[in-house]
Amino acid sequence: MRSFSGRTAVVTGAGSGIGRALAHELARRGAKVAASDVDVAGLEATVTAITELGGTARGWSLNVTEAHAVEAHAAEVVATFGSADLVINNAGVALAARAVEQTTKEVTKVVDVDLLGVVHGTQAFLPYLLASGDGHLVNISSLFGLVAMPYNSAYNAAKFGVRGYTESIAIELAAARAPVGVTCVHPGGVATxxxxxxxxxxxNDGLATAFEQALRMPPHRAATIILRGVQRGRRRQLVGADAWALHVGQTLLGARWMDVMGVLGRQVVPRHAA
Ligand SMILES: NC(=O)c1ccc[n+]([C@@H]2O[C@H](COP(=O)([O-])OP(=O)(O)OC[C@H]3O[C@@H](n4cnc5c(N)ncnc54)[C@H](O)[C@@H]3O)[C@@H](O)[C@H]2O)c1
Structure with a gap:
């Protein structure tokens, strides 16, 4: 997909952060934006800002964990704008906690939103992307979908899952010579x-602070990099120098990555806390 002008772009989790920046940037480039989120106030702010600048956007209250709602949403978007050409499954939640502390409810929520939310969006929209004739699917994983990080076991599981799911579909569509591009996105720290x-x-310990300090890149910069990845037909788009550095480090170290991270983790966690 070389140009977004006149195309219908679907963005989940568009009420904040990277999703909002993607919605803004797509509208600025002439796309009709179907924005959705569970956070209706955040979503309204995104849509209002776009329309005030003369862009085209409509907001949908949508929980990506509800497969039937996502399916209905896909049909409504196509009924409203005539097609679905670019779908960005972006909605997500984080969970930074030691494995012994996190509850099953918390883990289930992270997997439901971050992995199954992406699956629901893909399943619901793929037929429309195929019908578009020049469709593109973008699933937002994370740097944590490439490298394992301590205190992120549930998030790692979901984001590694997004990568496996997305790459499998990319191969499947390429083998079928289907007219749909696929990009799996792996952002490093973005200030959202x-x-x-x-x-x-x-x-109240170093753990939360360490993660928050790593969130540096402005969301609009992340959005620009992601859209450039789409235009270049990249299968895998890393976002940020931190993502590249840790990905290369993990690739070079192989399984020894876990030993190195274990030593670094000692800087932020008290002895025996795990
Ligand atoms: N910020 C980062 O450093 C970073 C790094 C790597 C990956 N990511 C990923 O980027 C994506 C966007 O995150 P962000 O940083 O903009 O965070 P954010 O919290 O600013 O935005 C996430 C949005 O998703 C929405 N959302 C949450 N659960 C939802 C649900 N069930 N249904 C629909 N919408 C839901 C939230 O309401 C919010 O508006 C996520 O998938 C996240 O995992 C972020």
Missing amino acids: AIAQNAERPAH
Whole structure:
């Protein structure tokens, strides 16, 4: 997909952060934006800002964990705008907690939103992307979908899952010579509300602080990189120098990555806390 002008772009989790920046940037480039989120106030702010600048956007209240609602949403988007050409499954939640502390409810929520939310969006929209004739699917994983990080076991599981799911579909569509591009996105730290919106409130120790300090890149910069990846037909798009550095480090170290991270983790966690 070389140009977004006149195309219908679907963005989940568009009420904040990277999703909002993607919605803004797509509208600025002439796309008709179907924005959705569970956070209706955040979503309204995104849509209002776009329309005030003369762009085209409509907001849908949508919980990506509800497969039937996502399916109905896909049909409504196509009924409203005539097609679905670019779908960005972006909605997500974080959970930074030691494995012994996190509850089954918290883990289930992270997997439901971050992995199954992506699956629901893909399943619901794929027939329309195929019908578009020049469709593109973008699933937002994370740097944590490439490298394992301590205190992120549930998030790692979901984001590694997004990568496996997305790459399998990319191969499947390429083998079938289907007219749909696929990009799996792996952002490093982006300065959004993800830490505040996380499943578990911040700890009063170095753990939460360490993660929040890593969130540096402005969301609009992340959006620009993601859209460039789409235009270049990239299968895998890393976002940020931190993502590249840790990905290369993990690739070079192989399984010894876990030993190195274990030593680094000692800097932020008291002895025996795990
Ligand atoms: N910020 C980062 O450093 C970073 C790094 C790597 C990956 N990511 C990923 O990028 C994506 C966007 O995150 P962000 O940083 O913009 O966070 P954010 O918290 O600012 O935005 C996430 C949005 O998703 C929405 N959302 C949450 N659960 C939902 C649900 N069930 N249904 C629909 N919408 C839901 C939230 O309401 C929010 O508006 C996520 O998938 C996240 O995992 C972020």
